[in-house]
Amino acid sequence: MSNYLLEYREAIGSGEIIAGAELITELDNLIADMRNPRYIYDTTDAETRIDFMENCIRLTKSPFYGKPMELMKWQKAFIEVVYSFKFADKTYIDPSGFERHIDRFQKIVLLIGRKNAKSETCSGLTLTESIVGNEGADLVCSSNDDSQASILYDAIDTMRLMIDPNQQDTRKNQRCIRILATNSKIFKLSDRTRNKEGRNIDFAVVDEVHEMKTNIILKSIEQSQSLKDNPKLIIITTEGFVVDGALDEILRDCRRVIHGEDTGVAAERLLPWLYTQDSEQEVWADERSWQKSNPSLGTVKKWDYLRTQIDMARKSKSDRIFVLSKDFNFKQNSVQAWLGVEDYKYDGVYDLETFRNALCLGAVDLSETTDMTSAKILICKKGMKTKYIHSHYWIPESKLENSDDTEAGAKYKEWAKQGLLTICDGNDIDLTLVADWFFQLYKEYGFRLYKCGYDVRFSKEFLRRMEEYGFESELVLQNKLTLSNAMKLCEADLKARNVNYNQNEIDAWCLGNAAMEMDNLGNVQAVKVDGQPSKRIDGAVTLIIAYEMYRRYRSDVMR
Incomplete structure (x- = not known):
């Protein structure tokens, strides 16, 4: 039985993969927790989802359109950790009547550079969850605005039609995508959605949180999950320009968890997975370090593309600010001096x-x-x-x-x-x-x-x-x-x-x-x-x- 968390950490240790200090520290924390009697590390649920994604899901974006979703090491390790840590002393009865251990992680934060397949990964995971997860589940694609939420939702719909082109097992209407076998449904939620309260959400992916000045959507989703035994809220984002916005608060919490400064109940259920650089200087001096914030570099994201972006950033202040934020996850103030x-x-x-x-x-x-x-x-x-x-x-x-x-x-x-x-x-x-x-x-x-x-x-x-x-x-x-x-x-x-x-x-x-x-x-x-x-x-x-x-x-x- 594979342990993708250990394999990923070993690849980093050998130098095969370059990772930043924040991610390495968190991986080491997780590996130490595997030996903690408070938790059970059971990869069964993760393996089910990884197997379905690799054998049933096909990609929706050019130049990979229609190709099988072959998960990279970071994706496998990430999905495995999300689903494998269980509380040893906390259980619930699932709809089939079986007693199951409750997952440790309820809130997951994936901070990653743009064009690293974060949206495609989570679209595939959402569709997978609607099919192999709990029956009768409500799954949500969310973002600050409807157009951004639609990126996830439309990718899920395209993946669904590749599996079920005649729509015998799935349906889509103006409100949602419905999986007939599980009676689960997938829908969108954004800041423009009316009646954000009063929902009953099992699984949610929230994209581009860096644009949110407040955490109204996140709080609405978390409140809607309060009655669930095993909910998931996955936050995927790059860095941004909003000062003291929702992302700043989330990342402060993440970093307290990584460095062991917060060991409370909420912190225990938070999984920070941050792809960040260790310094700005290394971005300009060592292109190998770019993998720290771009784990899909060379597989999905092109080296030539990033080299071009860096060359532009050396010449233009606006390009420099944007590239450091979006490609390397350095927090940038939205207002900076224009010229030297x-x-x-x-x-x-x-x-x-x-x-x-x-x-x-x-x-x-x-x-x-x-x-x-x-x-x-x-x-x-x-x-x-x-x-x-x-x-x-x-x-x-x-x-x-x-x-x-x-x-x-x-x-x-x-x-x-x-x-x-x-x-x-x-x-x-x-x-x-x-x-x-x-x-x-x-x-x-x-x-x-x-x-x-x-x-x-x-x-x-x-x-x-x-x-x-x-x-x-x-x-x-x-x-x-x-x-x-x-x-x-x-x-x-x-x-x-x-x-x-x-x-x-x-x-x-x-x-x-x-x-x-x-x-x-x-x-x-x-x-x-x-x-x-x-x-x-x-x-x-x-x-x-x-x-x-x-x-x-x-x-x-x-x-």
């Missing part, structure tokens, strides 16, 4: 006169009172990578004495003397002056404004004046979906010294103040650093809007 000083402070000056009669793109970040208003034109020379940026700023007179801005590095009066900034009388900004600035550039240098990007806020008077001048303006929403690619392109050009902003001091100040906020899909947006509202980023935002206009009309401008 060396990325935007470098030599680069030009004379506007050399671009006389040039075609240009425009961008504005408009405000009325608190922030600065910023406007930019972007000019390209045919056959050259450099983007030439010319800027101007406006602030209301009332901002001149703002001590917070001064402490943050603002030099409004000095910048006004240099001609970089216009100080508007009173407490607000006359936004028609911004349109006048574009027309003044046309009069002085013949610059032809092809398109000007603007955000919808405070834009009515600006747009009216732009229309009077015959300038065409285009809406550019300030959100991650719209500006992510433009921000990444702008960052790459800045680092490559392909942006010449004529050493404008306000531009440099705004670029240094800008932070980058990322969502779980890797989309980014420029934001102010929390707690530092006086560090203005208007110039950085306008530059990104200009880059979005460049992305949209690059071919037109270059022609």
Whole structure:
């Protein structure tokens, strides 16, 4: 009889498999518990499920579609541990009337890098459980939103149809998948599901917990399992960006269990299975260490893919944050400084006169009172990578004495003397002056404004004046979906010294103040650093809007 836990640990000890310290410590804890008289280590249930998965389940994703599910060593060890530890002194009577020992582990946490077959593994396990597990069971696929829960659910349905193509033994309707032989059903549950309470769940897989700000879904599932003798709640996830969210709390509990700091009743029933690196430095220095957070590397996840991701991460801050979080399970703050000083402070000056009669793109970040208003034109020379940026700023007179801005590095009066900034009388900004600035550039240098990007806020008077001048303006929403690619392109050009902003001091100040906020899909947006509202980023935002206009009309401008 195989013992996959011991085999997995031996493969790690021999160097065949590279694993992180947290996983190794937990495996050693489990092996020690095999000798604890409090537990029975009976692999019968695990072997039944592993046998069914390998001989009946077929994979649903390209390039493995339709192939048998051949479980890797980590998968076998994981499933074995989930089902094999039993309490020696706790039993229950199953529906067939047999006395059975209660499983030790009720809550299981699998933290693993993306594209390591976590969803496919748990989809196969859920379908298997519905067929070989308790009769009349309710099984749940859950996540923060319905689309993510559907990934598990749809994979289960595809696996079901491969086994039962004529649907003689299974059925699916709008509510659930039903297994006729066991009368068990599989359904979805997400944050959008009404009436999350009052259910009677035996087995649940919850995906992508890193997106959850609260643990409402998890608590609802746990409460629904309170009447069950042998429930299972399997949490599968990568790291994420939500600060003090549900995952942070779960991982704190996991690490207390791993290090023996919590030996309570709940801790005894928690199985942490964490694929993590031991340091960030090893990620950049030793690619063999990547297996620590990617146990399917070389079998499912491709080495070339991960090498490409690392190469991108070396060059781009946004890629670096996303890769460290999603591929290597390092917790990342969703808001981080966007650029280093060396990325935007470098030599680069030009004379506007050399671009006389040039075609240009425009961008504005408009405000009325608190922030600065910023406007930019972007000019390209045919056959050259450099983007030439010319800027101007406006602030209301009332901002001149703002001590917070001064402490943050603002030099409004000095910048006004240099001609970089216009100080508007009173407490607000006359936004028609911004349109006048574009027309003044046309009069002085013949610059032809092809398109000007603007955000919808405070834009009515600006747009009216732009229309009077015959300038065409285009809406550019300030959100991650719209500006992510433009921000990444702008960052790459800045680092490559392909942006010449004529050493404008306000531009440099705004670029240094800008932070980058990322969502779980890797989309980014420029934001102010929390707690530092006086560090203005208007110039950085306008530059990104200009880059979005460049992305949209690059071919037109270059022609």
